[in-house]
Amino acid sequence: MTVLVTGGAGYIGGHMALALLDQGEEVVVLDNLSTGFAWAVPPAAKLIVGDFGDSALVDQIFADHRIDAIAHFAAKIVVPESVSDPLAYYLNNTAKARNLLECAVKAGVKQFIFSSTAAVYGEPAENPVFENVALAPINPYGRSKLMVEWMLADVAAAHQLRYVVLRYFNVAGADPAGRLGQSSPVATHLIKVAVQAALGHRDGLDVFGTDYPTPDGSCVRDYIQVTDLVDAHLLALAHLRAGGGSLTCNCGYGRGLSVLEVVEVVKKVSGVDFEVRLKGRRPGDPASLVAGADRVRQELGWTPKHDNLAEIVEQALSWERRLHNRKAG
Numbered sequence: 521m522t523v524l525v526t527g528g529a530g531y532i533g534g535h536m537a538l539a540l541l542d543q544g545e546e547v548v549v550l551d552n553l554s555t556g557f558a559w560a561v562p563p564a565a566k567l568i569v570g571d572f573g574d575s576a577l578v579d580q581i582f583a584d585h586r587i588d589a590i591a592h593f594a595a596k597i598v599v600p601e602s603v604s605d606p607l608a609y610y611l612n613n614t615a616k617a618r619n620l621l622e623c624a625v626k627a628g629v630k631q632f633i634f635s636s637t638a639a640v641y642g643e644p645a646e647n648p649v650f651e652n653v654a655l656a657p658i659n660p661y662g663r664s665k666l667m668v669e670w671m672l673a674d675v676a677a678a679h680q681l682r683y684v685v686l687r688y689f690n691v692a693g694a695d696p697a698g699r700l701g702q703s704s705p706v707a708t709h710l711i712k713v714a715v716q717a718a719l720g721h722r723d724g725l726d727v728f729g730t731d732y733p734t735p736d737g738s739c740v741r742d743y744i745q746v747t748d749l750v751d752a753h754l755l756a757l758a759h760l761r762a763g764g765g766s767l768t769c770n771c772g773y774g775r776g777l778s779v780l781e782v783v784e785v786v787k788k789v790s791g792v793d794f795e796v797r798l799k800g801r802r803p804g805d806p807a808s809l810v811a812g813a814d815r816v817r818q819e820l821g822w823t824p825k826h827d828n829l830a831e832i833v834e835q836a837l838s839w840e841r842r843l844h845n846r847k848a849g
């Protein structure tokens with residue numbers, strides 16, 4: 521059987537495509553290359569360049585391939601951009617997901633893994649935050665994803681489709697074998713920005729907000745290494761294929777690190793004391809988000825292998841060097 525990976529030319533979907541191929545699966549990647557790269561798709565996967573909201577195209581993919589599961593990564597993912605252009609997020613992340621689900625139901629695809637986000641929690645009253653708290657996203661990005669979670673629950677109740685929703689916290693690092701990493705042309709994620717600053721590819725780093733109600737005033741996040749996260753998807757796929765029921769799990773390590781702590785680790789691992797500018801808050805940022813991560817361990821048997829920020833930063837540094845040389849070469 522074949523797995524359809526939407527967004528498989530992007531950061532996390534690309535690592536998923538690699539991992540699926542590593543375990544001998546057939547992989548079809550559907551990606552419009554809006555933020556992804558054709559070169560990031562492993563050659564053994566079939567890349568179809570197109571939009572996952574294009575129902576005629578998706579129907580054709582289901583007709584041409586024996587797809588038993590969809591891993592849906594494709595989305596717009598930048599929180600501040602969702603604040604300035606919410607309709608683009610509701611179209612790409614929500615409305616098009618509805619079309620994809622309709623095609624899946626029509627084609628009888630019964631297994632669906634969805635990339636959700638810690639942003640569905642908004643500003644949780646307590647951290648770590650567990651899956652069963654009331655959901656109150658504070659930005660359009662989080663709301664655009666939460667609506668897909670709701671659609672999935674309704675579709676699963678009405679049809680034979682079962683799902684695993686994985687709510688990722690902050691994803692970072694790269695394939696330990698060095699085959700792939702985060703490649704987005706305009707970096708906005710903290711660790712990637714910090715690594716670029718350390719390598720002199722950008723002029724220092726701005727810290728967005730130092731007056732949050734956190735120990736050092738900067739935002740606290742739970743950084744999860746990308747292949748650990750992909751392992752949770754492989755386990756989710758096995759769970760669904762074994763007939764397991766629909767499930768929603770946080771994906772994080774259950775450990776919070778502040779922006780200033782992350783910056784210190786990047787400086788230490790790189791050995792570069794790059795410029796850090798303390799700035800005002802960025803729109804849409806919650807103060808703290810740390811995963812209550814028991815369920816993914818208990819229900820899916822997940823055990824992380826790379827829960828170490830220095831290792832994650834080292835991977836990000838070495839990928840960024842490779843990416844830079846590739847561009848220069």
Ligand SMILES: NC(=O)c1ccc[n+]([C@@H]2O[C@H](COP(=O)([O-])OP(=O)(O)OC[C@H]3O[C@@H](n4cnc5c(N)ncnc54)[C@H](O)[C@@H]3O)[C@@H](O)[C@H]2O)c1
Nearest residue numbers: 527529530531532551552554555556571572594595688691
């Ligand atoms: N990176 C994180 O820290 C993080 C955290 C939580 C959740 N997520 C979720 O993980 C998923 C993957 O994120 P990523 O970091 O790999 O982002 P990414 O931008 O690297 O990958 C997204 C991919 O989707 C493709 N895409 C976007 N819209 C499309 C469309 N309409 N049709 C076809 N392809 C389309 C892009 O070209 C890109 O290759 C997203 O759903 C995101 O919301 C990411």
Ligand SMILES: O=c1ccn([C@@H]2O[C@H](COP(=O)(O)OP(=O)(O)O[C@H]3O[C@H](CO)[C@H](O)[C@H](O)[C@H]3O)[C@@H](O)[C@H]2O)c(=O)[nH]1
Nearest residue numbers: 597599637638639689690708709710713726727728739802
């Ligand atoms: O140059 C930078 C970049 C980021 N930050 C700060 O670092 C923290 C982390 O920011 P990121 O942009 O790396 O990540 P976010 O927490 O905003 O969002 C990420 O994780 C979320 C879930 O927690 C979402 O899922 C989203 O897709 C994903 O981008 C935030 O406080 C942000 O303000 C800086 O101070 N300077």
